Amino acid sequence: MAESSKEELVQLIKRFGAFLTVKMSNLFSISFHNLNSRSVGAVAGLAVAIVFTWRLLRTPSGPQRRQPKRQAPAASSSGNSSHSNTTFMPSGVSTPSEDVRAQNVVDELFQPVKPTLGQIVRQKLSEARKVTCRLLGVILDESTPEELQKGATVRSSVLEVLLEITKYCDLYLMERVLDDESEKKVVLALEDAGIFTSGGLVKDKHIIYSLELMMYLQVLFCSTEIGRTSFVRQLEPDWHIDTNPEIVSQLSRFIKYELHISPTRTERPASNVFSSPSLEQFFGSV
Structure with missing residues (x-):
């Protein structure tokens, strides 16, 4: 050494x-x-x-060890002689592999630190404190109220983003349903997905509040699309997330920011409206 x-x-x-x-x-x-x-x-x-x-x-850098003289290999009886082709590398000269390792170390030291999902959520939401979001097509796999009559399924890929949002914002989930049974199916699906229990949340009449994490989550239901628009207007959120382009366009005058979830690229109705194929893709978690 x-x-x-x-x-x-x-x-x-x-x-x-x-x-x-x-x-x-x-x-x-x-x-x-x-x-x-x-x-x-x-x-x-x-x-x-x-x-x-x-x-x-x-x-001198230190006592040099004496190198024994190399003996020439003896010729074999068949007349064939073996030759040792040994390449000597001068002391202190770096090999290409050493240069590559050194460059890799430098690259690792100066590699930019990847932000966490929580940091991305806070940056994207611009320090928002209140968010409203529809369920169909965003949180749930189903896209119409008629499908909710058969059942409700929470998208697994959106759970991590959803829970990160609740760490920084009051979140209101809302949807139009055709009957009380559909409402129960939605609440049960959210409960089974762990949204109500993660972080010590407690479910009570669709209102979830955690004193430990100071997060607030409420699930609202209505019977018409106008009712959902009215919910958003009354709550006055910093962000609203929806799949209906008409509602997004109507609310763009009243809401600071909106996110339109659409599988196809659409024209922005206003400068404060953003578009993404899914909620998780907007935050770059997939």
């Missing part, structure tokens, strides 16, 4: 010496008539540094 450290020191000094040599050659290319007192002092300092480096290089 000591031998390796000394060799590294010698290599460093050699590189420094080469650097000084270049500097000296550049300096001496200037006419001595143009040198002032500071230039002369710089020349003297460089000369002293070169002498010091030269003396260090002359100092």
Whole structure:
């Protein structure tokens, strides 16, 4: 280990010496008539540094182990002789593999740190405190109220994003349903997905509040699309997330930001309206 450290020191000094040599050659290319007192002092300092480096290089780095002489291989009876082709690498010269390893270390040190999902959510929502979001086509796999009469399924890919939003914002989930049974199916699906229990949340009449995490989640139901629009207007959220382009367009005058979830790219009705194929893709979690 000591031998390796000394060799590294010698290599460093050699590189420094080469650097000084270049500097000296550049300096001496200037006419001595143009040198002032500071230039002369710089020349003297460089000369002293070169002498010091030269003396260090002359100092042996350590006791050298005597290398035994190689014996020429004896010729075989068949007349064929084997030759050993051994390539010797000068001491202190870095191999290509060492250069690659060194470059990999440098790349790892300067690799940008990837932000967490929580940081992305906060950045995307612009420090919002209240978010409203429809269920169909965003949180649920189903896309129509008629499908909810058969059952409700929470999208597994959206759960992580949804729970991150509830850490920073009051979240209101809302949807139009055709009957009370559909409402029960939705609440049961949300409960089975762990939305009500994650982080110590407690379900009570579709209102969920956690004193520990200071998060608030409420599930609202209505019988018409106008009712959902009315919910959003009354709550005055910082963000509203919806799949209905007409509702998004109507609310763009009243809501600070909106996210239109649509599988196809649509024209933005206003500058405060954003579009994405899914909620999780908007936050870059998939």
